[in-house]
Amino acid sequence: MSHLKMWDIMARSEEGPYCEDDEFLYDLFLPKMAEVVSKYDIKFDPAKPVPDDDDLADRIWQAAVEFFLAVGVHNVDTHRRIVITEAELNEALFLAPEVHQVGAGHETRWWMPRKVEDKRGPFCIFSPDITYDEDILLQASMAYVQEPLADGVCGPILEESIGRNITSGTPSEMAGVMEHAMLLRNAVKLVGRPGLFLVAVGTAQSDTGQVAVSNNEWGVRSTDGRLIGVLTEMKTDNELLNKVAHCKQFGCAIGCLTGAIYGGYAGGAEGTAVLEVAHHLVGLTVYQHNFNNSFPFHMQHTSNSGREMLWLVSLVQQALSRNSRILSTSNGFFNAGPGTEMIFREASAHAIASVVSGGDLWTAAPRHNKYRNYATPLEARLACETGHAVARQGMTRAVACGIVDTLLKKYEGQIAEAPEGKPFQECYEVMRVRPQGWYLDMYKAAKEELSQLGVEFPY
Amino acid sequence: MTTVEQLVQAVQDGKAPQAAELAGRAVEEGADAGAVVDSLGAAMRAVGDRFGTGEIFLPELMLAARAMQKAMEVLQPALLASASVAAKLGVIVVGTVKGDVHEIGKDIAITMLRASGFEVYDLGRDVNALDFVRRAEELGADIIGASALMTTTMPAQKELVDTLVAKGLRDKYHVILGGAPVTAEWVAEAGADSWGEDAAKSAKLLEQAMADKRAGAGR
Numbered sequence: 001m002s003h004l005k006m007w008d009i010m011a012r013s014e015e016g017p018y019c020e021d022d023e024f025l026y027d028l029f030l031p032k033m034a035e036v037v038s039k040y041d042i043k044f045d046p047a048k049p050v051p052d053d054d055d056l057a058d059r060i061w062q063a064a065v066e067f068f069l070a071v072g073v074h075n076v077d078t079h080r081r082i083v084i085t086e087a088e089l090n091e092a093l094f095l096a097p098e099v100h101q102v103g104a105g106h107e108t109r110w111w112m113p114r115k116v117e118d119k120r121g122p123f124c125i126f127s128p129d130i131t132y133d134e135d136i137l138l139q140a141s142m143a144y145v146q147e148p149l150a151d152g153v154c155g156p157i158l159e160e161s162i163g164r165n166i167t168s169g170t171p172s173e174m175a176g177v178m179e180h181a182m183l184l185r186n187a188v189k190l191v192g193r194p195g196l197f198l199v200a201v202g203t204a205q206s207d208t209g210q211v212a213v214s215n216n217e218w219g220v221r222s223t224d225g226r227l228i229g230v231l232t233e234m235k236t237d238n239e240l241l242n243k244v245a246h247c248k249q250f251g252c253a254i255g256c257l258t259g260a261i262y263g264g265y266a267g268g269a270e271g272t273a274v275l276e277v278a279h280h281l282v283g284l285t286v287y288q289h290n291f292n293n294s295f296p297f298h299m300q301h302t303s304n305s306g307r308e309m310l311w312l313v314s315l316v317q318q319a320l321s322r323n324s325r326i327l328s329t330s331n332g333f334f335n336a337g338p339g340t341e342m343i344f345r346e347a348s349a350h351a352i353a354s355v356v357s358g359g360d361l362w363t364a365a366p367r368h369n370k371y372r373n374y375a376t377p378l379e380a381r382l383a384c385e386t387g388h389a390v391a392r393q394g395m396t397r398a399v400a401c402g403i404v405d406t407l408l409k410k411y412e413g414q415i416a417e418a419p420e421g422k423p424f425q426e427c428y429e430v431m432r433v434r435p436q437g438w439y440l441d442m443y444k445a446a447k448e449e450l451s452q453l454g455v456e457f458p459y
Numbered sequence: 460m461t462t463v464e465q466l467v468q469a470v471q472d473g474k475a476p477q478a479a480e481l482a483g484r485a486v487e488e489g490a491d492a493g494a495v496v497d498s499l500g501a502a503m504r505a506v507g508d509r510f511g512t513g514e515i516f517l518p519e520l521m522l523a524a525r526a527m528q529k530a531m532e533v534l535q536p537a538l539l540a541s542a543s544v545a546a547k548l549g550v551i552v553v554g555t556v557k558g559d560v561h562e563i564g565k566d567i568a569i570t571m572l573r574a575s576g577f578e579v580y581d582l583g584r585d586v587n588a589l590d591f592v593r594r595a596e597e598l599g600a601d602i603i604g605a606s607a608l609m610t611t612t613m614p615a616q617k618e619l620v621d622t623l624v625a626k627g628l629r630d631k632y633h634v635i636l637g638g639a640p641v642t643a644e645w646v647a648e649a650g651a652d653s654w655g656e657d658a659a660k661s662a663k664l665l666e667q668a669m670a671d672k673r674a675g676a677g678r
Contacts, residue, residue: 026525030518076560076584131610159610167614168558176611205558205611232563239560264563267516300513300657302639370640372610 004088006248009286013241016072016080024074024081029234029265032070036063037270044269049310049404050353052397057116057318064277064319065089068234071278073286076231077238084285092284096325100290102152102253104223105195109151111291113325114358116318117396121388122351122360125199125329127154128375129365134160136373136430137180141187143424143433144377145196149384152197152225154362155184159372168205174212177204181219199225199255199293207242214250225253227293230282233265233275244287253290255329256283262309263299272296273312277319280326293362295331302368303333305346306415307408313350314357314397321358329362330354332383335414337367337421338376339439342411344446347383349407352455355387356400366421373423378435378443385447386455393456403453462488463495466530467502473522475529482533492537503527503574510571511659517567524570547578549669552595553604554582555638556615561608564638564658568604571658575666577602588619595632601672602665604655607638616641617649624650633668635661 019028040059045051072083100111111123126144141155159166161176180203188196200220204210210226213219220226228243230236247254258279260266266275276296283289296312297304304313313330320326332350336342347364354361364379390400411418424430427439435443451457460468466481485495503523510520551572555565562584572579580598582591586605595603603623607613616636623629629650636646637655646654653668655661 025521030522034518157610165614166611167618168609168611170558173611203611205609231560237560261517261563263513264517265521267518299517370642 004084004092004285004288006245006288009082009241009244012082013075013080013238014078016082018079019074019081020079021076025265028071032067033266033271033274036067036274037267039063042270042274044308044311046307046311048401049307049408050314050356050397050401051311051318052401054318054322057315057322060273060277060315061319061323063274064281067274068278068281071234073230073282074235075237075241076235082236082286089281089285093324096284098325100253100327102223102225103195103197104221107193107195107197109197111151111327113327114321114360116321116358117356117394118358119391119394121391122355122384123151123327123329124149124360124384124387125152125154125362126150126377126380126384127199127362127365128156129154129331129333129369130157130375131159131372132156132424133373134158134163136425138183138187139430139433140424141184142191143428144380145187145191145193146433147377147381149381149388150196152199154199154202154227155180155187156375157202166203168209173204173206173209177201177209177213178219181213181215185218195223197224199227202227207239207246210243211246214246214252220252222251225255225290227255227257228287229257230279232261234278234282236286248288254287255291255293256280256287256289257293258283259295259297261299262296262312269308269312273315273319276312276316280320280328284326291327291329293331294328294359295333297333301335301415302370303335303346303415305332305334305350307412310349310353310404310408314353317354317357317359328359330359331362332364333369334364334366334379335368335418336411337371337374337419338379338424338427339422339442340419341442341446342414342419343379343421344382344443345407345411347379348386348446348450349404351383351387352390352395352400353404355391356395356397361387367418373425374421376424376427376435376439378427378439382443382446385457386450389455389457392458399454403455406453463490463498466495467498470499470523470526470530471502471506473519473526475522475526478526479529479533482530486534486537492534495534496531496538499527499530500574500576507571507574507659507662511657520567520570524574527574548576548666549601550578550580550599551602551604551665552580552582552591552598552600553606554586554591555584555606555608556612556619557585557587558615559607559609559612560584561606564608565604565606567658568606568637568655568661571662572665575662577665588615588622591619592622592626592628596628600632601669602633602635604635604637607636607641610640613638613640613645616651620650633665633672635665637661
């Protein structure tokens with residue numbers, strides 16, 4: 001815990017250098033990003049989707065630090081830049097905890113930062129990242145919660161409450177977020193994991209919605225976590241800072257949610273990698289987070305399983321692991337839908353690239369993270385089993401690179417027109433909360449394919 | 460290389476000060492302002508196409524758009540003085556709906572639409588449905604574009620359409636919806652006219668919509 005406190009951030013948010021949107025983008029962000037990418041000689045190599053160049057990872061870190069210190073974070077409500085000094089950043093990095101405690105009771109987890117090629121398995125958060133129909137939300141949540149490798153769950157999101165659309169900032173959101181929190185709490189009890197670390201609730205977009213569900217009896221507990229986003233790119237607003245102030249007081253874990261956009265303001269893979277690392281520094285200092293959810297994604301495909309994306313996902317995790325104790329869950333966004341061979345290949349490639357690079361896992365969002373009911377825990381199960389396997393066998397980045405390259409060659413030609421797959425209700429026996437036999441067979445075949453490629457599953 | 464060719468190059472390279480200077484020089488040399496604008500429009504469409512295919516990224520697109528804007532500021536007086544004022548494709552008001560603070564998708568769409576020749580008014584983020592309608596009325600808009608990045612803010616897109624219906628204005632505007640979670644099915648459910656699947660497709664789709672509107676009006 002650094003000397004930088006929430007009230008320092010509030011003060012800088014109101015008294016920092018005045019800066020309008022265009023000035024921030026054109027005079028600060030764009031030129032500084034171009035400068036650091038060039039200065040630190042960061043270049044994408046498509047032949048190495050999982051690079052093993054330590055110096056490159058460290059240069060990305062250095063570029064991100066320089067960029068972050070120069071640009072700061074723009075509060076779009078106050079038009080002020082929140083600027084952090086080098087000494088403050090170094091203090092926050094020095095004081096970052098060796099371990100974070102999350103969850104409760106038998107489900108308590110001691111979450112520690114991983115190193116590159118670490119033999120300790122990843123911390124795994126199972127999450128579909130999409131909305132589900134209200135009438136199957138409990139069963140869908142139970143399906144995720146029951147996964148044995150889940151150290152935490154970010155449950156399915158509600159789009160309707162008592163049959164009515166949930167609209168952010170309205171009473172329907174208040175009703176919906178409370179219903180969502182109650183259903184999740186029921187799900188963990190029914191599965192017999194009442195203390196499981198929940199990152200919740202995704203239905204609450206507004207600050208008031210997040211405050212409404214903080215309740216240690218029926219809602220989101222102080223042993224759970226919340227996500228607070230950084231706006232695109234390097235921006236925040238008062239509503240997000242309200243959430244930070246509330247979570248700090250309530251005592252739950254803060255997860256900083258960051259998704260640098262490939263093809264966006266940061267440009268290609270190089271700038272996007274630098275930006276995503278810089279986003280983690282925003283989390284560490286401005287949001288004073290406990291962990292980061294990292295989901296850099298491709299602007300056109302809204303996924304991060306392509307070759308350029310895995311390159312930058314891997315390097316972001318390596319840069320962080322080699323230079324900090326920041327916890328980062330690498331969040332998989334995929335092109336194919338559930339019930340397809342492609343989704344298993346995407347999920348496992350992303351898991352391998354992330355885990356050998358020192359990252360933890362937050363997985364899996366199929367079908368561009370877009371379509372209701374199109375996600376199941378089975379894709380996440382394979383990703384997390386693969387992540388644990390490659391860590392346990394001590395897989396090097398060089399070996400991982402070969403496996404990921406082989407997987408990529410099997411699916412990268414289909415990224416633009418990926419198969420849609422099937423919704424949860426067709427992939428699972430909903431009421432019995434278990435995968436359909438055909439889908440289990442497909443999962444087993446995917447696991448066998450990975451075994452043939454060199455992944456040594458313990459079971 | 461002629462001055463106009465240099466100007467086109469400066470715009471494509473995103474060099475705003477040079478673009479402004481070269482636009483001024485082109486006017487001094489007696490270039491036809493309308494023809495210069497046509498050349499710049501074609502250049503920006505090419506830049507937009509390269510962005511659409513992933514050949515270039517957003518910084519290049521935005522810097523080119525900014526250079527184009529600077530050149531247009533210089534060309535505007537000459538353009539107004541000449542008889543060759545190019546017809547605008549249409550007037551669009553664009554914003555991110557109430558409760559939603561995400562702007563990048565909207566900003567890309569605005570850049571592409573301006574590059575295509577639309578007159579675009581950016582209403583910003585967290586825009587109330589009624590404010591969309593009021594601004595569209597004030598500005599004489601043809602099209603209303605509403606972006607949402609969250610499933611819980613998508614209902615505000617439907618609220619916009621419902622507000623137009625309630626005010627008896629639904630047929631006056633083409634309503635296009637965009638944003639990551641938005642699908643063609645949602646556009647139909649919300650009662651909007653078209654789906655802004657991505658910025659490049661939106662620009663082409665709206666050009667066609669305006670052409671259809673003009674044809675329908677007998678123009």
